[in-house]
Each structure stands twice: as structure tokens, then as C-alpha cells.
Amino acid sequence: MSSAIQSAKRIIIKVGSSLVTNDGKGLDTAAIQKWAEQIVQLRALGKEVVLVSSGAIAEGMQRLGFDKRPTGIHELQACAAVGQMGLAQIYETSFRQHQVQTAQILLTHADLADRERYLNARSTLFTLLQLGVVPIINENDTVVTDEIKFGDNDTLGALVANLIEADVLVILTDQRGLFSADPRKDPHATFIHEAQAGDVALEAMAGGAGSSLGRGGMLTKILAAKRAALSGAHTIIAWGREEQVLTRLAAGEAIGTQLTAQTAQLTARKQWMADHLHTAGKIVLDQGAVLKLTTEGKSLLPIGVIEVSGSFGRGDVITCVDPSGHAIARGITNYTSSEARRIMRKPSTDILSILGFVEEPELIHRDNLVLL
Ligand SMILES: Nc1ncnc2c1ncn2[C@@H]1O[C@H](COP(=O)(O)OP(=O)(O)O)[C@@H](O)[C@H]1O
Numbered sequence: 001m002s003s004a005i006q007s008a009k010r011i012i013i014k015v016g017s018s019l020v021t022n023d024g025k026g027l028d029t030a031a032i033q034k035w036a037e038q039i040v041q042l043r044a045l046g047k048e049v050v051l052v053s054s055g056a057i058a059e060g061m062q063r064l065g066f067d068k069r070p071t072g073i074h075e076l077q078a079c080a081a082v083g084q085m086g087l088a089q090i091y092e093t094s095f096r097q098h099q100v101q102t103a104q105i106l107l108t109h110a111d112l113a114d115r116e117r118y119l120n121a122r123s124t125l126f127t128l129l130q131l132g133v134v135p136i137i138n139e140n141d142t143v144v145t146d147e148i149k150f151g152d153n154d155t156l157g158a159l160v161a162n163l164i165e166a167d168v169l170v171i172l173t174d175q176r177g178l179f180s181a182d183p184r185k186d187p188h189a190t191f192i193h194e195a196q197a198g199d200v201a202l203e204a205m206a207g208g209a210g211s212s213l214g215r216g217g218m219l220t221k222i223l224a225a226k227r228a229a230l231s232g233a234h235t236i237i238a239w240g241r242e243e244q245v246l247t248r249l250a251a252g253e254a255i256g257t258q259l260t261a262q263t264a265q266l267t268a269r270k271q272w273m274a275d276h277l278h279t280a281g282k283i284v285l286d287q288g289a290v291l292k293l294t295t296e297g298k299s300l301l302p303i304g305v306i307e308v309s310g311s312f313g314r315g316d317v318i319t320c321v322d323p324s325g326h327a328i329a330r331g332i333t334n335y336t337s338s339e340a341r342r343i344m345r346k347p348s349t350d351i352l353s354i355l356g357f358v359e360e361p362e363l364i365h366r367d368n369l370v371l372l
């Protein structure tokens with residue numbers, strides 16, 4: 001087995017609280033600098049990297065002098081707000097040493113459940129990656145309560161992997177990977193090198209968090225792998241303090257536990273759009289646009305649209321039909337139906353003057369389009 005990172009183009013790396021904060025003793029500057037250095041090397045290999053970092057609450061607890069985890073949500077939120085300053089600062093400083101810019105992104109469940117915000121988060125992340133920035137993501141703890149929390153950053157990492165179609169999710173934690181039982185409790189637990197993501201047998205092996213700092217434990221990592229696999233991403237769970245863990249994985253070394261996705265990326269995307277049997281609206285394309293989509297694999301520009309029917313919002317899945325009404329594609333629209341009616345038959349350079357803003361030059365980007 002060789003590591004899935006070797007051939008990966010886009011990688012999400014998630015680091016847990018106990019690692020980031022040195023088991024709650026305060027931000028582990030040396031460890032963070034090492035990961036930053038390795039991420040810079042991964043980028044030099046042409047890989048795009050997004051970091052999901054926990055540790056805000058643990059760091060805030062330390063800064064505010066809590067010696068045990070407070071129970072009040074408002075206190076945890078206060079800790080997160082204080083600790084997040086430290087996280088942002090240390091990542092900024094560590095990457096700056098390599099002349100790499102970072103960006104802070106704080107997300108909630110509601111942000112990813114809402115289609116428009118989902119698309120906005122996706123565009124922002126893609127833009128940051130194109131600009132060579134390393135996005136650093138955490139949950140926006142200030143505005144969330146229990147019902148709408150991701151609850152743990154393993155889940156957040158998986159959702160971000162789905163969001164930007166990452167090839168691999170790497171979860172760095174305080175264990176070498178997945179064992180047949182919690183190694184803190186069972187000294188005979190054996191190490192699992194590789195398994196299929198989504199295999200229910202794994203869920204029985206995984207227990208809760210080992211320390212009071214971590215939230216999810218191994219179970220949320222296994223469930224995150226299952227979720228990431230839905231969009232074709234493999235997951236690797238490894239020890240964050242393993243020497244040169246990321247660069248060695250990128251060189252193909254099999255470190256940690258690899259949970260392999262069974263669905264190919266393209267199939268998963270097609271499946272997702274194919275699942276939208278009831279699309280929100282329909283647009284009729286002219287013959288030129290039909291050819292661009294079907295033979296050249298191009299995006300759909302507003303100029304190629306001759307009719308818009310139905311009422312849809314940005315981010316809805318809509319059907320594209322040819323002039324004779326035959327459905328040829330399905331895709332996620334960047335514009336609402338009323339906006340689409342105003343910009344159809346027009347060149348993308350006119351979008352700004354017509355609408356007063358530009359979401360994207362394409363009505364449907366080819367990455368969000370599936371031919372039927
Ligand atoms: N089957 C298992 N294999 C490995 N670790 C496990 C298992 N079951 C439970 N754990 C516990 O999960 C912990 C890691 O989860 P957590 O504390 O949430 O870390 P993080 O902060 O990195 O997310 C380990 O320290 C370990 O005690």
C-alpha cells in the first residue's frame with residue numbers, strides 16, 4: 001500500500017486540539033512550525049492544501065486561566081474567541097517565515113447547509129487556493145449552539161473535503177492511527193493499517209475522545225472518513241508528531257491508517273447531481289452552447305442561454321435542454337432564475353453592468369455540470 005497523498009492534488013489536513021495545544025499546555029509553536037514547513041513542501045510539489053485546525057477552546061482555556069473545561073456554552077464560546085486569536089496569529093507567523101499567506105475561515109453547519117453560503121464558501125476557498133494562500137479553517141464557535149454545531153472538527157474536515165472536492169483528508173491526532181480498540185484502555189489493541197472508509201466494523205472499534213481536550217475521539221474520525229468518501233476522498237489518520245509525517249506521506253510512505261474511498265471522484269459527483277431528480281428549473285441552450293458543453297467540455301456562459309423557466313436560487317440544480325427540449329445536462333447555477341433571465345444571450349462582460357455585481361462569468365461552471 002502506498003499513501004493516497006502521493007497522487008493527490010488537493011488535500012485537507014486536520015489537526016486536533018491536543019496536538020495544537022500540547023495537551024492543553026499552550027500553543028505548541030514548534031509543532032505548528034513543523035507542519036507549516038511540511039505544508040510549504042507539499043505546495044512545492046504542486047499540491048493545494050487547506051488546514052482545519054482545532055485548539056481555540058483549549059488555548060482560550062489556558063489564556064483565561066480555566067484549569068478544567070467550563071460547562072457553560074457561553075464560557076466555551078468565550079474561550080474559543082480568545083483562543084482563536086492565538087491560533088490565527090501562530091499560523092500567520094509560521095507560514096510567513098516561508099513567505100506564504102494564510103487566511104482565516106470560520107464556518108458553521110448552517111453555512112454549509114445553505115446552498116448560497118455553501119457556494120460562496122466554495123468560491124472563496126478556490127480563489128484563496130488559486131492565489132496561493134493557505135486557508136485555515138475552524139468552527140465559528142461564537143455563533144453556534146449545540147443543535148447547529150459540527151461538534152467536532154473531524155466532521156468539519158470531511159465537509160470541507162466534500163465542499164472543495166479534495167482528494168485526501170489527513171487527520172493528524174495523538175495516536176498513530178486507528179487501533180482495534182482504544183489503545184489508552186486496551187493494551188492488546190492492534191493497529192489497522194488500511195480499511196475501507198464506511199466499513200461499519202470500524203465504528204465498533206472506535207471509542208470517544210482520549211483526553212478532555214479532544215471532542216470527537218476516534219469515532220468522529222471514522223465517520224468523517226465515511227463522509228469524505230461520499231465525494232471520493234480518501235482519509236488518512238496519523239500521529240501528528242511523527243517526524244516529517246506529511247512529507248513522508250507525500251513521498252508515498254504508508255504511515256498511519258488509510259481509509260480508502262470506494263467511489264471514484266467523478267462518479268460520486270455525477271451521482272450527487274443525478275440524485276437531483278426534481279431540478280429547480282430549466283434553461284434552454286442555443287445549438288452553439290450545446291456543442292460547447294457536449295463536445296468541448298466547456299462551462300455554460302449566459303450568452304448561450306435562450307430561455308429560462310421555473311424559479312430557482314443560486315446553488316440550485318437545474319436542467320439544461322437543447323433547442324428541441326431534449327435534456328442534455330444538469331448543473332448547479334451561479335445565478336438565480338430572475339438574474340439568469342436578465343443576463344441570458346449576453347456576454348459575461350456585461351454581467352456587471354446588468355446586475356451590478358458578478359458572481360462568476362459562467363452561469364454553470366463545468367465542474368458543477370454533469371452531461372446526461
Ligand atoms: N480504536 C481507537 N484507536 C485509536 N484511538 C482511539 C480509539 N478509540 C478511541 N480512541 C481515542 O481517540 C483519541 C483521539 O481523539 P481526540 O482526543 O478527539 O483527538 P483530536 O483532538 O486529535 O481530535 C485517542 O487519544 C484515543 O484515546
Ligand SMILES: N[C@@H](CCC(=O)OP(=O)(O)O)C(=O)O
Nearest residue numbers: 017054055056057152153215
Ligand atoms: N472549534 C473547536 C474544535 C474542537 C474540536 O473539534 O476538537 P478536536 O476533537 O480536538 O478536533 C476548537 O477550536 O476548540
